[in-house]
Amino acid sequence: MRHLLDTQTLARTDALRILDVAEDMADTQRREVKKLPTLRGKTVVNLFFEDSTRTRISFEAAAKRLSADVINFSAKGSSVSKGESLQDTAQTLQAMGADAVVIRHGASGAPRTLATSGWITAGVVNAGDGTHEHPTQALLDAFTIRKRLFGDDSRGRDLAGVTVTIVGDILHSRVARSNVWLLTTLGAHVTLVGPPTLIPQDTSAWPVTIRYDLDAAIAEGPDALMMLRIQLERMGAAYFPTEREYARSWGLDAGRLASLPADSIVMHPGPMNRGLEISAAAADSPRSTVLEQVTNGVSVRMAALYLLLSGERTEAVKEDAR
Amino acid sequence: MSTRTVLHEADIARALTRIAHEILESNRGPDDLVLLGIPTRGVTLARRVALLVSEFGAAPVPFGALDVTMYRDDLAKNPTRTPQRTEIPAGGIDGKTVVLVDDVLFSGRSIRAALDALQDIGRPAAVRLATLIDRGHRELPIRPDFVGKNLPSARDERVNVRLVEVDGLEEVTIES
Numbered sequence: 001m002r003h004l005l006d007t008q009t010l011a012r013t014d015a016l017r018i019l020d021v022a023e024d025m026a027d028t029q030r031r032e033v034k035k036l037p038t039l040r041g042k043t044v045v046n047l048f049f050e051d052s053t054r055t056r057i058s059f060e061a062a063a064k065r066l067s068a069d070v071i072n073f074s075a076k077g078s079s080v081s082k083g084e085s086l087q088d089t090a091q092t093l094q095a096m097g098a099d100a101v102v103i104r105h106g107a108s109g110a111p112r113t114l115a116t117s118g119w120i121t122a123g124v125v126n127a128g129d130g131t132h133e134h135p136t137q138a139l140l141d142a143f144t145i146r147k148r149l150f151g152d153d154s155r156g157r158d159l160a161g162v163t164v165t166i167v168g169d170i171l172h173s174r175v176a177r178s179n180v181w182l183l184t185t186l187g188a189h190v191t192l193v194g195p196p197t198l199i200p201q202d203t204s205a206w207p208v209t210i211r212y213d214l215d216a217a218i219a220e221g222p223d224a225l226m227m228l229r230i231q232l233e234r235m236g237a238a239y240f241p242t243e244r245e246y247a248r249s250w251g252l253d254a255g256r257l258a259s260l261p262a263d264s265i266v267m268h269p270g271p272m273n274r275g276l277e278i279s280a281a282a283a284d285s286p287r288s289t290v291l292e293q294v295t296n297g298v299s300v301r302m303a304a305l306y307l308l309l310s311g312e313r314t315e316a317v318k319e320d321a322r
Numbered sequence: 323m324s325t326r327t328v329l330h331e332a333d334i335a336r337a338l339t340r341i342a343h344e345i346l347e348s349n350r351g352p353d354d355l356v357l358l359g360i361p362t363r364g365v366t367l368a369r370r371v372a373l374l375v376s377e378f379g380a381a382p383v384p385f386g387a388l389d390v391t392m393y394r395d396d397l398a399k400n401p402t403r404t405p406q407r408t409e410i411p412a413g414g415i416d417g418k419t420v421v422l423v424d425d426v427l428f429s430g431r432s433i434r435a436a437l438d439a440l441q442d443i444g445r446p447a448a449v450r451l452a453t454l455i456d457r458g459h460r461e462l463p464i465r466p467d468f469v470g471k472n473l474p475s476a477r478d479e480r481v482n483v484r485l486v487e488v489d490g491l492e493e494v495t496i497e498s
Contacts, residue, residue, distance in 0.1 A: 001402070017404065024389065024405045033442040038392040066392075155407070306392075311402030 001307045003115045003124040006133040007182035012158070015185055019143050020155050021303035022296070029065070029299060039068040042099040042309050047089070048127070049075040049105045054270060054294065055127050055137075059102045062301035068309070071098070086110065090119040098122045100309055108132035123308040131172050137269055138178035140300040142186055144289050145224050147296065148265050160187035165217050167193045167250060168228030168277055169239075171200055175269050176228060180208055193217045194250060197239040214250050218259055225260060226267040227252050227278045247276050254281045265289050328473060329494035334454070334485075337470030338367065341452050342374035344468050349419055352379030354447070356415055358388040359423045360436055361406035366487045367454060368423035384411030388422070388443075393435035410443060420446040421468075425483040427453040430464035455494060457481050 001014060028036060044063040046056050056072065063070045073093075075081060080089060086105075093101060100123045103111050108130030115124040128134040145162060146154045164183050170176045170192050180190050184207045191209040192199065203210055211217045218225070230246060240246045247253070252266065257279070260266075266278075266288045274280050283290060329337070349355055352375060359368030365387040372385035391397075391405040422436050433451060440449060452468035457475040473496065475481060480497040484490075 021405055024407060027408060028392070028442075031443060036392045036442075037438065038397065306405075307402055310397045312398060312400055 003111075004135055004304050004308065005111050005115060005124065005126045007135045007138050007178045007185070008133070010135065010182065010185065012185050015139070015142070015182060016156065016158065018139055018300065018303050018307060019146065021306060022139075022143055022300045023155050025302040025306070026296065026299040029295075034065055035067060036065060037067050038306060039063070039066040039309055042068040043071065043097055044068045044100045044102060044305065044309075045071045045073055045093050045096075045098040045122075046127075047073050047093070047101050047103045049080065049103075049110075050128070051076075052104055052128070054297075055104065055134075058294070058297045059125075059127060059136075059301050059305075061298050062305055065298070066302055066305060068099075068305065071096075086114065087117070087119055090114055090117070094120040094122065100125060100305060102127050104128045106130055125304060125308065128174055130174070131177070132174055133178045133181075134174040135178050135182070136297070136301055136304060137175050138182040139304070140293055140297040141175075141179055141226065141267060141269070142182055143296045143300050144267065144293050145183075145188075145265070147292070148289065149223070158186045159183060162188040162224070163191070163220070163222045164188050164224045164226060165191040165193060165211075165220075165222040166226045166228065167214060167217070167252070169198045169230055170194050170228070171198045171239075172231060173228050179226070180206055184208075191217055191220070191222065195240050195246070214252075214256065215259075218256055221261045222264060224265050224267055225252065226269075227272075227282075229269065229271065230273055230277050232273065243276055251275075251277050251279065252282045253279045257282045257285065257287075260287075267293060269293065323497060325495050325497045327493050327495050329455075329471060331492040334470070334492060334494065337454060338371055339374060341468045341470060342371050342378055345371070345375055345421055345450070345452065346379050348450070348467065352376065352381040352383050354418045355383045355421065356411060356413070356418045356446075357383060357385040357421045357423055357452075358410075358415075358436075358440075359385070360432060361387055361389055363425040363483055363485055363488055364423050366485050367425060367452075368421075371421075371423060371452065384413055386411045388436055388439055390432055390435035390439050393438040395431060395435070408439075408443075415440065415444040415446045417445070417447050419448045419450065421450045421452050423452045425453070425485075426455045426457060426481050427451070427464075427466055427469075428457055428459055428481075430460045430462040433464050434462050454483060455481055 102125045104127040111126035193211045357368045357372040359365035372383045375383045386409040389406040389408045450467040453466045454470040456469045457473045482495045
């Protein structure tokens with residue numbers, strides 16, 4: 001594996017390989033000594049053009065647990081705010097000897113540009129680009145579902161026959177997009193639910209079922225219900241009348257939680273707006289996997305960095321050229 | 323290119339039986355022993371030897387697997403390796419005598435990595451090394467305590483250990 005840019009083009013074998021390596025990484029994270037010497041001497045740059053706390057510290061923890069050196073670069077207070085182009089920033093990182101670049105960018109496709117431009121030889125990991133994809137989030141979600149379903153027996157298994165319902169702002173969500181592709185590749189069936197204003201106009205190319213009524217979707221008894229964050233900064237654009245109305249129609253309150261099947265799990269990529277898309281009762285219930293998702297995120301990112309960085313570099317380039 | 327079989331099924335069984343007796347002898351019994359195999363075939367061998375030691379010593383001896391992939395010093399020189407599972411028996415390894423089990427001992431670099439991996443898991447009272455084949459050409463000051471067969475080989479020859487559980491047949495061959 002040379003880059004991790006999206007889940008749409010990620011093959012089933014590669015996805016399962018990342019998830020299985022993540023299982024081994026998770027095992028090492030239960031030990032007293034959590035640090036592995038594997039990536040000693042490698043440099044990972046976190047290149048964040050958009051604000052992010054949890055994704056950045058998750059990548060930082062993952063890189064540090066593998067003994068890589070981490071350089072954090074955020075656009076605020078850097079030369080980017082003075083007008084430096086992505087090309088010049090990338091070439092600066094190349095000159096400093098970065099082995100992997102973890103990039104979050106407001107423009108969809110920025111990671112692919114970075115990976116294919118020839119500006120850098122480092123491996124590129126997409127940590128969220130515009131409204132395109134956020135592949136490591138989808139991988140950690142798949143890992144979490146698999147772990148809850150199969151426990152210690154998870155290795156090598158896919159999600160055949162599993163039903164996952166994703167609720168909320170699908171229109172702007174890169175998490176939803178990455179999950180649609182990855183979960184479908186792994187054999188799951190995805191249903192998307194939200195107000196019509198927050199569902200993309202044309203979803204004919206997506207292998208999903210669209211619903212507008214959350215109660216009807218819950219009545220179908222999904223194995224996992226994933227609540228997306230309503231981005232409050234979008235409230236001004238009038239996608240729905242009021243927060244209260246959104247919470248009443250598409251929020252996961254105690255009543256809806258109770259009508260879910262007993263073994264369904266409740267997921268949220270965080271940060272949560274308690275009382276808006278998810279009630280405190282749902283967020284804190286034992287069926288909620290919110291904190292497991294955070295823990296698993298470190299293991300999955302360790303696996304991605306390991307698979308990107310541990311092999312012979314020239315070999316990887318040759319593979320790419322084929 | 324020629325292939326020669328150096329150990330047949332019965333030879334492997336005899337070698338493992340002898341190793342099991344030697345482990346019991348040097349440990350003065352089955353107490354505080356833990357056998358850890360190095361994936362893939364070392365794990366199979368560790369299980370077999372542990373069952374023999376349990377039988378001869380009349381006490382159950384725990385066994386497990388120790389993956390060394392993350393501790394190797396040649397990761398950057400080879401295509402990406404997929405790590406295997408590490409399974410440490412419930413009792414842990416602190417204060418125990420750990421016997422590492424591998425199929426072929428060659429450069430000694432896997433064992434160096436295994437010693438590093440052990441250090442992150444606990445502090446054994448002692449670490450021993452058992453190997454089915456010792457083919458020489460050590461690159462580090464490491465030597466086995468229990469050897470199934472010493473097999474002098476040229477550096478460019480290939481030694482293949484095949485076990486029923488993994489490969490469907492049971493033999494050790496040398497290719498030159």
